[in-house]
Amino acid sequence: MTTAAPSVQTRELTAAPDWWRQAVVYQVYPRSFADTDGDGLGDIRGITSRVPYLAELGVDAIWLSPFYPSDLADGGYDVADYRDVDPRLGTLADMDELIAQLHAHGIRVVVDIVPNHTSDKHAWFQEALAAGRGSAARGRYIFREGKGPDGAEPPTDWVSVFGGAGWERVEDGQWYFHNFDVSQPDLDWTNPEVRADFVKTLRFWSDRGVDGFRIDVAHMLTKDLSEPLPSQAELDAMPQDGNHPLIDRDDVHEVYAEWRAVFNSYDPPRTAVAEAWVHPSRVPLYASIESLGQAFNFDLLEADFDAGQFRRIVADNLVLAAQSGSSTTWVLSNHDVVRHATRYGLPDAERADDGRPTRKHGNEWLLSGGRTPVLDEARGERRARAAALFVLGLPGSAYLYQGEELGLHEVAEIPDDQRQDPTFFRSPGIDVGRDGCRVPLPWSAEGAAFGFGASGAHLPQPEWFGAYAVDRLDGDPASTLTLYRRALDLRHELQTDEQLQWVDTDRDDVVAFARPNGWTVVTNFGTEPAALPAGEVLLSSTALEGDALPGETTVWLRRA
Structure with missing residues (x-):
């Protein structure tokens, strides 16, 4: 209804x-x-x-x-x-x-x-790339030296949330950390x-x-x-x-x-x-x-x-x-x-x-x-x-x-x-x-x-x-x-405070709770109809037939 x-x-x-x-x-x-x-x-x-x-x-x-x-x-x-x-x-x-x-x-x-991160096109990151090792500009981000004799290996084997390596190497050989995409260098929040x-x-x-x-x-x-x-x-x-x-x-x-x-x-x-x-x-x-x-x-x-x-x-x-x-x-x-x-x-x-x-x-x-x-x-x-x-x-x-x-x-x-x-x-x-x-x-x-x-x-x-x-x-x-x-x-009419009281139903697949203003919400999560509680029907997610609450349906009632 x-x-x-x-x-x-x-x-x-x-x-x-x-x-x-x-x-x-x-x-x-x-x-x-x-x-x-x-x-x-x-x-x-x-x-x-x-x-x-x-x-x-x-x-x-x-x-x-x-x-x-x-x-x-x-x-x-x-x-x-x-x-x-x-x-x-x-x-x-x-x-x-x-x-x-x-x-x-x-x-x-x-x-x-x-x-957590900026774009790699952010003015700060572009400044960091240009400024080089040890600069204040790089100090806004997480830069580290790589491993290996020439620093060609990333500082760790960390994996990005989006998949792939979590470190990217820049032109001068340092690496920056990105929890997400390579275009999203992480900021250093100790700065x-x-x-x-x-x-x-x-x-x-x-x-x-x-x-x-x-x-x-x-x-x-x-x-x-x-x-x-x-x-x-x-x-x-x-x-x-x-x-x-x-x-x-x-x-x-x-x-x-x-x-x-x-x-x-x-x-x-x-x-x-x-x-x-x-x-x-x-x-x-x-x-x-x-x-x-x-x-x-x-x-x-x-x-x-x-x-x-x-x-x-x-x-x-x-x-x-x-x-x-x-x-x-x-x-x-x-x-x-x-x-x-x-x-x-x-x-x-x-x-x-x-x-x-x-x-x-x-x-x-x-x-x-x-x-x-x-x-x-x-x-x-x-x-x-x-x-x-x-x-x-x-x-x-x-x-x-x-x-x-x-x-x-x-x-x-x-x-x-x-x-x-x-x-x-x-x-x-x-x-x-x-x-x-x-x-x-x-x-x-x-x-x-x-x-x-x-x-x-x-x-x-x-x-x-x-x-x-x-x-x-x-x-x-x-x-x-x-x-x-x-x-x-x-x-907007019914939601007056944050109180909720669970209402017992006779089925595990039917959940009901009472709100202030005589408002009751009943959801039938199952597929078989359930008994419709007494009260004035304010709204239903699917059409109701008689006194039954259809399966996979929620109804809002005003208690009698």
Whole structure:
């Protein structure tokens, strides 16, 4: 059961310092959102042109993935200048206008900050290359001499996150460390100049009206590179307990304490959320009020559509949020993973003894070009709708990824010669990369690039995108877009605090919880119908028949 989408309502932008605790944040991947100049890349003006759409959707904030000058070696996460806009995407004046338009519609702005590394085109790195050994310019990065009589071997056998060697040799023979792509040299966060420059960047965007920051790989900034450097095998065997040489070090919170002082100097305070892939016991350190204030909870990105997994993840993360005094975040999709409508239509992930997937869920399907295993599209979409209503009913903030409100699937059929993700190039035949979730959005069923822009799109859009276009779904009471609009509208009415009480059901595959205002959320994760609890049906992810709750369906009820 769905109803027609509400009319556009501009919500007032209040000065409440805790606006983020219950916010619905919509991730915009700028290069794939909307293109106004016809060059195939989405741009800042394109986002501005779609502000009414975002307002009608009902989001509280948008998170902008990087829009900075970049060679796009890693989708914009190779930043050449942290205090400017890529000229292919627009200007600082365009950014100011976007912020103003979003604020006028009651929508806040969160921007991505990428502090672990710069682009190799950044002025600092170019200066480092020219300055040579022992220079102050090289001291901003991690340069080391190589091994062997002529230094021709890398300092260690460390492997990049994207595959391949983690060290690259420069012309004069030294090597620099890059945790990610070769075009992304890691910064040295023991350098006071590095720390001061990022404070300057945070103030630059805060002064322009940005409301918060998403911190890329927040757990990887600080490093202990004391000699002798360990091998990759030794690194892999070390516990990540705050003392690991490269990952989740306790001293990173000295950086974030300085940032917190900057955030708190504004009224209302600027917010921050950490992308920190760390052990759950370590998450509260990033989410504490002394550090960044909130941290992503990625557990649902790795979960099957399974009642036990969902309930455990919710319970565990509410405990972690209480420990930090923050609110948790709920994420089903983002720019780094296979879209959840597709994950849920594929066989469940193979899992290790600890419950973690043994490899990226959906990677085999992508490697086959979307041929095997067979994707059950309808089931994936049905489960995705149910999961969306489940997480939007939870206490805390919810992060949506552009296109999930359309029910979009992952795009598998991208020719190798059109792929862009460095993961694909650095690990051929092992990981196809993340391009499939970054394909430009379909705004219209007909016309050039499905309404994305006047010409083509920087990643190929498949023919089936037309069925998911905004103009095809707009006004359809049964569409996923209408479901999201109605859910966000109701959530603003019902979401008053962060309390949750589990409700017993008579089935292991049915999960129910009660929220304030007499609001109950019930999800049938199984395939057989379940008894529908008493109460007024406010919203359902699929059509209801009589007093039964269909399989793979979530319903919102107002208790009698």
